[in-house]
Amino acid sequence: MNDYGADGIIGKGPYGTVDKGRLGDNTMICIKEYNMGGKYKSFQALSNKIALLSQMNHKNVVRLLGGCVEGKTPLLVYEFIHNGTLYDHIQRSLLQRSGRPPLSFKLRLK
Structure with a gap:
């Protein structure tokens, strides 16, 4: 949505920025851009979180849809909750x- 414009940002915190987006089928998503100098000091800590979230399936937990951990800024894609x-x-x-x-x-x- 708008190439990560300021109007797509829905939150900021110690872990990084959360942006709102839309997939090709109009599914709303949230994209977390992790700041590796913040909450997650290593890729191992983030990898542990990804492993845990990818195994969870509960109606009260936001689903992890995918992501990319290559590069300096790892991205995780979650379902968007209205x-x-x-x-x-x-x-x-x-x-x-x-x-x-x-x-x-x-x-x-x-």
Whole structure:
């Protein structure tokens, strides 16, 4: 989307940048560009994460679709989840702006 333009960036953190994109079949994806000097100090640590994520299949875990770990900036491609993050849904500020009530404690535990 827009050659990694600023309008496609949906997050930044110690690990790098997260961009929103679209595959050829219009499937929405997230692309994490990892900063190897940040959270992941070595390719081995990132490789361990990839091995773990590629084996996970759960309705509450974002699926790893693929990636590229060659070069200076490894990229991982995840499915895009609409409606914000779990953090967004737990925090009242986002929910109040959307007009929905915050999640109850019982629902959070579920």
